[in-house]
Structure formats: C-alpha cells, structure tokens
Amino acid sequence: MANIRRKDFCDQSVNFLIAAIPVIGFVLFGLIPMGISLLVSFTSVKQSFITEKIVLIGFKNYGRLFQDRLFWKSFGNTLLYTLNVPFSLGFGLIVAYLVNSASKGQKFFRFVFFIPYVCSTAAIALSWKIMYNYEYGIFNAVLNDLDLKAVGWITNPNVFMFSTMLMTIWASSGICIILYQAALANINPSYLEAAQIDGAGEITVFFRIVFPAISPTTFYLLTMKLIGSLQVMAETQMLSGDSTSLNWADSTVVNYLYRMGFIDPIYYGQSIASAAGWILSIIIILITWLNFRLGKKWVNYDMA
Amino acid sequence: MKKLFAFRYVSLHLFATLFCLAMIFSALPYQNETAHSVYVSIAVASGLLLACLWGGGTIVRSKGLKKGRRADDFSSVVAKKIVLYYWLMIVLFIVVLPFYVMLVVSLEDSKSASIISFRWWPGKLHFENFITVLTDKALRITVWEALFNTLWVSTWPSLVCVFISSLSAYSFSKLKFKGKNALFAVLIMTMMVPGCVTLSASYMWFDRLGWLHTFMPLIVPSLFGGASVVFFLREYYSGIPDDLLGSAKIDGLGKFGIFFVIILPLSVPAFVAQLVLTFVSRFNDYMGPLIYCDRSYLYTLTKMLNILRSGNEDITYIAGTCVVSILPLLILYACLQKVILSGISMSSGLKA
Numbered sequence: 001m002a003n004i005r006r007k008d009f010c011d012q013s014v015n016f017l018i019a020a021i022p023v024i025g026f027v028l029f030g031l032i033p034m035g036i037s038l039l040v041s042f043t044s045v046k047q048s049f050i051t052e053k054i055v056l057i058g059f060k061n062y063g064r065l066f067q068d069r070l071f072w073k074s075f076g077n078t079l080l081y082t083l084n085v086p087f088s089l090g091f092g093l094i095v096a097y098l099v100n101s102a103s104k105g106q107k108f109f110r111f112v113f114f115i116p117y118v119c120s121t122a123a124i125a126l127s128w129k130i131m132y133n134y135e136y137g138i139f140n141a142v143l144n145d146l147d148l149k150a151v152g153w154i155t156n157p158n159v160f161m162f163s164t165m166l167m168t169i170w171a172s173s174g175i176c177i178i179l180y181q182a183a184l185a186n187i188n189p190s191y192l193e194a195a196q197i198d199g200a201g202e203i204t205v206f207f208r209i210v211f212p213a214i215s216p217t218t219f220y221l222l223t224m225k226l227i228g229s230l231q232v233m234a235e236t237q238m239l240s241g242d243s244t245s246l247n248w249a250d251s252t253v254v255n256y257l258y259r260m261g262f263i264d265p266i267y268y269g270q271s272i273a274s275a276a277g278w279i280l281s282i283i284i285i286l287i288t289w290l291n292f293r294l295g296k297k298w299v300n301y302d303m304a
Numbered sequence: 305m306k307k308l309f310a311f312r313y314v315s316l317h318l319f320a321t322l323f324c325l326a327m328i329f330s331a332l333p334y335q336n337e338t339a340h341s342v343y344v345s346i347a348v349a350s351g352l353l354l355a356c357l358w359g360g361g362t363i364v365r366s367k368g369l370k371k372g373r374r375a376d377d378f379s380s381v382v383a384k385k386i387v388l389y390y391w392l393m394i395v396l397f398i399v400v401l402p403f404y405v406m407l408v409v410s411l412e413d414s415k416s417a418s419i420i421s422f423r424w425w426p427g428k429l430h431f432e433n434f435i436t437v438l439t440d441k442a443l444r445i446t447v448w449e450a451l452f453n454t455l456w457v458s459t460w461p462s463l464v465c466v467f468i469s470s471l472s473a474y475s476f477s478k479l480k481f482k483g484k485n486a487l488f489a490v491l492i493m494t495m496m497v498p499g500c501v502t503l504s505a506s507y508m509w510f511d512r513l514g515w516l517h518t519f520m521p522l523i524v525p526s527l528f529g530g531a532s533v534v535f536f537l538r539e540y541y542s543g544i545p546d547d548l549l550g551s552a553k554i555d556g557l558g559k560f561g562i563f564f565v566i567i568l569p570l571s572v573p574a575f576v577a578q579l580v581l582t583f584v585s586r587f588n589d590y591m592g593p594l595i596y597c598d599r600s601y602l603y604t605l606t607k608m609l610n611i612l613r614s615g616n617e618d619i620t621y622i623a624g625t626c627v628v629s630i631l632p633l634l635i636l637y638a639c640l641q642k643v644i645l646s647g648i649s650m651s652s653g654l655k656a
Contacts, residue, residue, distance in 0.1 A: 012481040015559075019475035019487055021468050025528020026494040029509075030502060037505030048508050095395050101388055109392060111641055113399055118637045118644070120588035122609035123626045127406040129613070130623055138405050141422040147339030148332045170398065175648065182649040220652045231500045234590040241613040254500050261504040262595065273504040281501040288496070 037274040046269035061275040071276065073248050074256035077161055078280075081236070081252060082229040084165040084172075089221055091169055092176020093214075099177065100184040110181065117174035125238030128167045129154065132239070154239050157249030164235050164250075171235075176221055183217040184210070188303070212300040219299045223291055230284050233258060253280045310383035312361045316354065317387045321394070323350040410434070410623035430620070437624035443611055444600035447628050454604040457522040457593075458586035466579045469529035470571070473537035474563050478549060494531045499591070507595055521596040526586065533578050536651050540574040541567060577647025580640055587633060605629040 036049065041062070044055045065071050099109045116124060131138045132153035140150040153163045187210065195205050211218075233254035240250035251259070253276060261273030326347035334340040405422070410433055412426045438447055475481070476488060510521045544567065552562050568575065593607040603611070609629060612622050637644060 015475050015479040015481040016483070016487070018479075019472050019481065019484070022472050022529040022531055022534055023487060023490055023494070025525060026491075026531065028528070029506065029525040030494055030497055033502040033505035033509045034497065035505075036509055037501055040505060040508070048511055050508070050512055098388060098392050098395065102392060105392075109396070110645065112396060114641075114645065114648075115403070115634070115637070116399065117648075118584055118588075118633045119630045120606050120609070120633075121590055122588075122606045122613075123630045124402065126609055126612060126622055126626045127402045130409055130619060131402060131405050133619075136421050136619070138401075138422040143332070144421065146329060146343075147335045148329060149335055151332070170402070173399070178645060178648055179652050217652065227498065231498060238610065238613045254503070257500065257503060258595075261507070270504045270508060274501075277501040277503055277505075281498040284498045284500075285496065 037277060040271050041274035041278055043271050044269070045271045047265045048270070061271050062279070065272065065275055065279065070248055070251065071253075071256055074251040074253050077236075077249065078230060078232065078252040078254075080161050081165060081168070081232055082226065084168045085222065085225045085229055087165070088169045088172045088176055088225060089218065092173055092221070093180050093218075095173065096177045096180030096184055099181050110178065113177045114174045116171050117178075121171065121234040122238055124171050125167065125235055128163075128170075129239055129241070132163055155243070155245065157246050160240065160246055160249045161236075164239055167239065168229075168232075168235055172225065179217050179221060180214060183214040187213045191303070213303045215299045216301055219291075219295050223288065226287060226291065227284055230280065230287070306377050307379045309361065309365070310379035312357055313380065313383040314386050314390075316357055316361075317390060319350045319354045319357070323347060323354055326350060406623050406626050410437075410620055410627050412620050414618050414620040433620045433624045434628070437621060437628055440621070442617070442621075443603065443608060445603050445608070447605075447608070447625065449601070450603050450605050450608045451629075451632065453519075453602060454587055454606075457519050457604065458583055458589075461523045461526040462579060462582040462586050465526040465529050465582055466533055466575060468527065469533035469578070470537050470568070470575060471563065472529055473534045473541055474567055476534065477538045477541040478544075478546070478562075478567070479559060491531050491534060495535070503591070503595070510596060516596060517599045517602065519597070519602065522586075522589070522592045526582075530582065532651070533582065536578060537571070537574060540571055540650075544570055573643070573646070574650065576640075576643050577650060580636070580644055581647050581651065584633060584636075584644075 040049055042056055042058060043049070044057050044060075045052050095113065099106060099113065102109060134140060134150060134152055134155055137153065139153060143150055152159060154160055191209050191213070192205065195209055200208070231254050232252050236250045236252055236255055237258075240246050243250070257273045257276045257280075260268035260276065261270045326343050330340060330343040330347050334343075408424070408426060409422075411429045411431070412423070412433075413428070413430050414433055414436070440446065476484065506521070507516075510516055513520075515521050515524075548566060549562055552566055557565060588606060589604075590606050590610070593602070593604040594610055597604065597607060606629075609625065612625060
C-alpha cells in the first residue's frame with residue numbers, strides 16, 4: 001500500500017514538473033528580473049548593480065521622474081500614440097466586412113491583407129521612412145504634383161506622432177482584418193435572416209447582431225493593441241532614427257526608459273529606467289483591469 | 305428606374321471618395337492660391353452632388369419603390385459588386401503601396417535616387433543594388449550572416465519552445481497532480497506582466513549571468529516554453545476525448561507514450577500553427593537583439609535594419625536590405641498561408 005502511494009506521489013511530481021517548466025522559465029527570466037528592477041528602482045544604480053555599490057535612496061527616483069518634463073512628454077506621446085487603437089480596429093472591421101462580402105477572390109484578399117503582419121516592424125518602419133522622406137518620399141512627391149506644400153512627415157515634431165500612428169494603422173490592419181473576417185464569417189446566418197424578415201435596417205442589424213457577435217474579437221484585439229501600444233518603441237525609434245531635431249517628440253515611455261538606461265546611463269541610469277518601467281506597467285495593469293471590468297458589460301460570448 | 309438607382313449607388317461611392325480626397329487636399333497647406341481654390345471648389349461641388357444624389361434618391365425611393373425587394377434585381381446586384389470591388393481595390397492599393405515603394409526604390413540607380421524625387425517607375429532597373437546588399441560588409445557583417453544569426457535564434461528555439469509547451473499543456477489538461485489550478489493561475493499571471501518592466505533589469509540579470517553579447521538571452525528563455533502557447537494548446541488538447549487515452553493506457557502505453565503516439569499526431573495542425581507563429585515572432589524580434597546583442601557578429605536582420613535607421617546610408621541600399629530581410633518570411637507565408645491564417649484565428653479563440 002505504501003509502495004503504491006509512493007509510486008503515485010512520484011508519478012504526480014513528474015506530472016507537476018512537466019507542467020511547471022514554463023513557470024520555472026518565468027521565474028528565472030521574468031520574476032527574478034522583476035524583483036531586481038523593483039529593488040533597483042529604489043537605489044542609485046547607474047549602469048549595473050554588480051559593479052556598483054547599492055545605495056538605497058527610497059522613492060527619490062520616482063520623485064525625480066514625476067518632476068522630469070521629458071518623462072511627461074514621453075508619457076503624453078505614448079497616450080497620443082495609443083489613440084491609434086480605435087482607428088486600427090475600425091479600419092480592420094470595415095475592410096473585413098468588405099472581404100467577407102466579396103464572393104470572388106476572398107482568399108486572395110485575405111492573403112494580401114495579412115502580409116504586413118509577417119513583416120518585421122523594423123522593415124515596415126524603414127519602408128515608411130522612405131515614403132515619408134522630405135525630399136524624395138512618395139507622399140511629398142504627390143503633394144508637390146498637386147501644388148501643395150511638402151509636409152515634414154517625420155521631421156516636424158508636431159506631425160511625427162501622427163505619421164507613426166498612420167503607419168501603425170497600416171501595419172496592424174493585417175491581424176485586425178483576418179480576425180474580424182473570421183468573426184464575421186462565424187456569425188450564425190439564422191440571426192441575420194431573422195432580422196431581415198423582421199425588417200431591420202442595415203444599421204440596426206450591425207448594432208444589434210453583428211457588433212455583439214464579434215464583440216469577443218473586438219475585446220481581444222482591444223486588449224492586445226492597448227497593451228502593445230502603451231509599450232511602443234520600435235515604430236517610433238525606427239521612424240525617427242533618434243534624430244535630435246525632433247526634440248523628444250518621438251519619445252515614448254519605453255523609448256525614454258531605453259535612453260535613460262542604455263544610451264545615457266551616466267546622468268540618469270538603470271534605476272530611473274526601472275522606476276519608469278514600473279510606473280508604465282502599473283498603468284498598463286490598471287488599464288487592462290479596467291478593460292476587463294468594462295468588457296463584462298459589452299462583450300457577449302453566447303452568440304457564437 | 306432600377307438601373308438609375310444602381311447608377312446612383314455606384315456614383316455615390318465614387319463622389320464620396322472624391323469628396324474625401326478634395327477635403328484633405330484643401331485642408332493641407334498650399335503652394336499657390338489657384339490649386340487651393342480648385343480643391344475647395346471640387347470639394348464643394350462633389351459635396352453638393354453627393355447631397356443631391358443621396359437626398360434625392362431617398363425621397364424618390366420613399367415615394368415610389370418598395371423597400372423590401374430592392375436587393376433582388378440584377379442591376380443593383382451588379383452595382384453592389386462594382387462598389388465592393390472598387391473599395392477592395394483601394395484597400396489593396398494602400399496595403400501594397402509600401403512594398404511597391406520599397407521595391408521600386410531598391411531598383412533605382414544608387415547615385416540618382418537620393419537626388420531626384422520619387423518615381424513610380426525607375427527609368428532603368430538597377431539590380432546591382434541587390435548585389436551590393438548581398439555582398440556588402442558596410443556593417444561588418446553580410447546579410448547572409450545576419451540571416452543565419454536570425455535563423456539560429458528563431459528556428460530551433462521556437463521548436464523546443466512549442467514542444468516543451470505542448471508537454472506542459474498535456475500535463476495541465478490530461479494528467480493529475482496536486483496544485484494544478486494554482487500552477488495554472490501562475491501561468492496565466494505570467495502573460496499579464498508587461499515586458500517593459502523587466503527591460504533594464506533583464507539586461508543587468510543577463511549581465512550577471514555573463515550572457516551579454518551572446519545569443520543566450522535570445523535562446524534560453526524560449527527553451528522553457530511560452531505561457532500563451534501552453535494556454536492555447538491546453539484548450540486544444542481538452543477537445544481530445546479521455547476515453548481514447550484510457551483505452552491506450554489499457555493497451556499498455558505510458559504517459560509519454562500516450563503523448564507521442566496519440567496527443568502529438570492528433571494535434572499536428574495546432575502544433576504547426578503555434579510553431580509558425582512563434583517562429584515569426586522570434587524572427588521579427590526587435591527588442592532582444594537591440595539590447596543584448598550589440599556586437600556586429602551577432603547582428604540579426606532586425607538589428608541590422610535598426611542600425612540603418614539613422615538614414616545616413618544610401619537609400620537604395622536601405623530599401624534593398626528591407627526587401628531582402630522580409631523575403632524569407634514572405635516565402636514562408638506564401639507556402640504556409642493556410643496554417644498561419646487558421647493558427648492566428650485559432651489563437652484568438654475563434655474557430656477558423
């Protein structure tokens with residue numbers, strides 16, 4: 001009896017270990033760095049906690065961040081950039097609706113519209129950088145042909161974030177279109193038929209049937225895009241090329257963190273960067289929590 | 305009358321496009337007055353026309369035609385199709401444009417491209433840019449070596465990642481052990497941690513481990529599997545009936561035997577989909593190579609593009625590198641589009 005028990009215990013621990021491998025990985029490369037960053041954010045570490053003496057300075061880093069004009073500017077830029085999310089979703093939904101109504105060539109359109117997703121952000125941003133170029137970019141060439149003034153798409157600090165948003169809407173259209181199209185194709189046709197028999201107009205059908213039916217997809221995309229947009233860095237960094245003439249108009253919070261920790265560690269350092277990371281992630285967690293709370297009101301999982 | 309309505313439907317959409325474009329152009333700063341006034345007048349004219357067409361048509365319809373049957377006749381179906389494909393073509397143009405520009409610029413003459421403005425078609429095709437891109441060592445590393453580096457950190461680590469994740473998912477969905485729910489809750493929590501919080505701490509941690517400027521920071525974390533892959537595969541495995549596993553057990557298969565003989569073969573589509581998606585995300589990883597691999601012999605393709613971001617290099621060279629760097633995944637996508645598209649839809653919780 002004891003033998004069987006022991007065997008059972010061994011068996012269960014093997015099962016536990018198999019299941020726990022990803023968790024171990026998370027502890028090693030997620031939890032430990034998190035602990036380090038929390039600790040470092042209360043110290044005055046500049047470059048590395050190994051070589052430097054660790055001096056606890058309390059909440060000074062956070063206080064310094066709240067007084068830093070550049071941090072607030074980066075924060076504002078990030079929030080501005082996050083406004084691309086509704087536009088990305090809207091564009092994706094409209095195109096998905098078009099693709100879904102197309103009887104011929106649906107596969108072709110699905111194929112082409114998803115291409116931006118498999119391309120790296122770096123390559124996409126470089127190709128948009130070529131298009132946005134002041135002298136030989138395509139946008140300014142077209143504007144010039146139309147007798148309009150050239151726009152400094154990525155050189156004008158006031159325009160830069162909007163150019164980045166435009167690029168992001170284009171780049172994230174792929175996933176939005178594919179997911180929305182799958183969701184639209186999944187809508188039970190009997191709902192639509194019933195609505196048509198009852199004489200509902202197109203707008204009523206959209207708000208009463210289509211929108212609730214695709215709300216899980218909207219929620220998924222919204223959550224993903226919000227988290228991703230708040231942590232944006234690749235797009236802005238690639239487009240601006242760290243140009244100093246932009247006067248921090250290209251800086252997002254993660255970009256700020258990167259500059260503080262890796263580019264200019266002498267003055268600011270990793271401790272400030274860690275503090276900024278914690279502030280941002282607390283905001284992200286709050287927004288995600290809020291999103292889930294509000295999601296319960298409008299997301300409908302019963303219509304599939 | 306019906307043909308007239310079909311015509312109205314098509315022209316409504318055409319004028320709407322014209323109206324939007326003219327509105328944008330008249331809002332932009334202009335070089336001379338005449339152009340501006342032309343755009344404003346086009347906007348006003350098309351706006352008026354739009355209003356007349358829409359309003360007039362609605363009034364006529366409310367008096368004359370019955371509402372229920374208008375979708376059935378032939379001309380309105382054709383009109384709907386024309387409008388649909390018209391918009392799809394516009395979207396197609398928007399989606400393809402950056403790739404087209406990239407290709408055209410990379411085929412321009414490297415000497416003249418940065419002097420003249422953009423041309424829709426280069427006067428003469430210059431394929432020698434690609435030869436430069438493929439052989440050049442301006443960044444102290446060729447594109448081939450960068451591609452090899454990228455494949456090294458993305459192929460076998462993602463294979464191991466998905467394999468380990470599938471083992472873990474198998475244990476979560478089919479095997480018994482104590483504390484399963486608690487462990488799964490921890491796993492879900494790992495997906496919630498934003499990457500930005502560990503950015504600088506991971507750097508210091510890998511520095512402590514002595515892994516900086518090696519591929520270890522890119523490879524080792526993915527060898528432990530990924531939480532989202534586990535989450536997805538667990539859902540998939542729970543669809544496999546327990547009776548099947550029970551009968552296999554009676555036939556003498558151990559738990560690893562069941563995994564390899566039954567679970568893995570039954571879940572090939574899900575496995576491949578997750579593998580490809582993991583591979584794509586690792587291939588396109590931006591932050592990892594940027595922070596941890598700051599040595600020229602460790603450059604991946606994204607890191608190479610990152611170096612080119614300052615825009616000091618020749619523009620045709622930049623465009624050529626972009627084209628070369630996206631080609632491998634484009635080819636993969638063209639071959640595996642069905643797997644990728646269904647995998648994407650599946651991982652968001654939709655039936656494909």
